[in-house]
Amino acid sequence: MAGHGEQEHPHGADRLCEAGDRVYSRAVRRGRVSRRDAGPVPCLLELALLHPDPDDMDWLVPTSPQEVMTRLLRGMYDEVSTAQLRMGSAVAAFERYAGLAPLPSQASGVEGTALRILDGDARIQAALDEATQACTREVLTVQPGGIRPEHELTEGLHRAMALRGRGVRMRDLYTHVARHGQGLLNYLELMGDAVEARTLDEVIDRLILFDRTVAFIPANTDRTMALELRHPALVNYLVTAFDRLWRLAIPLTAPIPDTGFEGISHREQSIAALLAEGHQDAVIAERLGISVRTCRAHIARLSETLGAASRTQLGVRIAQVGLDRAARAAQIPAPQPFGVPAGRDAAQLPPGR
Structure with a gap:
């Protein structure tokens, strides 16, 4: 029917x-x-x-005619609402695309686009290769996580060797956990004095800066998309963040300082500070570049050392002995010698700068 x-x-x-x-x-x-x-x-x-x-x-x-009319008006209302939503989405998309438009080079001094979205590994690698070829002075990188996999080091080796051949200086920031990776040690030995590496308890997300003019950062969590940034304000902001982290970091060739607390390692001190801030195990593990299992093992050892029978008691003991304050105090940078710009020392100044 x-x-x-x-x-x-x-x-x-x-x-x-x-x-x-x-x-x-x-x-x-x-x-x-x-x-x-x-x-x-x-x-x-x-x-x-x-x-x-x-x-x-x-x-x-x-x-009833009233019910029929109500149904008719409801259908018309739904159609109008749908059209309004579609129009709103179109306006939002237009505004977003307009924000990605190239900036006039004469007005802003920026060559090309201020922001470019790179979708997929192929486009990301192509953009990195292009920036590598144009680089003449300095590369700054932040590599979060723990021990770097061999394949990641191998993928970037050809770019690093090309930069080294042109006399480009490179400075890399890693987490302390990366010190235990033999692949990284082999890479640094191969690069010689072209690369200087330092480590911290935790660093920001991945960052690559070429000649302080172009930066690359992840655009999603699985790093299948990236942002290429060329706007001077954005790039300068990232350079400043890098320089401040660099001042706090410890050279890879230098040992990590003793905590001053008997039986408590540097990593356990860092975990104690993050526990005091109220972070969960998974967050602490991610920030320090270790596995959740390793993080919990350190927490158990910390509890045993401090004589804490529960998580709550552990927090109290951390505050009592001053582990949280000691961890923060360890991040205060040493005074810079007179005549050297903040965040840099004479050994780190790139050629011609």
């Missing part, structure tokens, strides 16, 4: 064919209509304008 009605009465609920209008009008006037009279217009049942009389199935009673 549905197919038959759709074929002979191709219309929607907001209008009726002449036959349907006559039958529905008769049903409203009389209160009901026989199923036989409604047979030629099955669309009335399909559109729920008529429904069976519960007292006599041979008759159909009409849906």
Whole structure:
């Protein structure tokens, strides 16, 4: 019946064919209509304008005109709302795309686009290769996480060797955990004095800066997309963040200082400080570049050393012995010698700067 009605009465609920209008009008006037009279217009049942009389199935009673009008207005309202949402999405997309438009080079001094979204490994690698070829002075990188996998070091080796061949200076920041990776040690030995590496308890997300003019940062969590930044304000902001972290970091060739607390390692001190801030195990592990299992093992050892029987008691003991304060104090940079810009020392100044 549905197919038959759709074929002979191709219309929607907001209008009726002449036959349907006559039958529905008769049903409203009389209160009901026989199923036989409604047979030629099955669309009335399909559109729920008529429904069976519960007292006599041979008759159909009409849906009230008020209900029909409400349904009609609701459909029109939904259509208007949908159109408004689509228009809003289109405006938002236009504004976002307009923000990605190239800036006039004469007005801003920026060559090319201020921000470019790189989607996929191929585009990311191509952009990095292009920036590597144009680089002439300095590369700054931040490498978060723990021990760097061999394949990551191998992927970037050709760029690093090309930079070294042109006399470009490189400075890399890692977490302390990276010190235990033999692949990184082999890489640094191969690069010689072209690369200087330092480590911290925790660093910011991945960052690559070429000649302080172009930066690359991840655009999503799985790093399948990246942002290429060329706007001077953004790049300078990232350079400043890097320089401040560099001042706090420990050279890879230097040992990590003793904590001053008997039986407590530097990593356990860092974990204690993050526990005192209220972070969960998974967050602490990610920030320090270790696994959750390793993090919990350190927490258990810390609890045993401090004589804490519970997580709450551990927090109290950390505060009592001053582990949280000691960790923060260890991050205060040493005074810079007179005449050297903040965040740099003479050994780190790139050629020609």
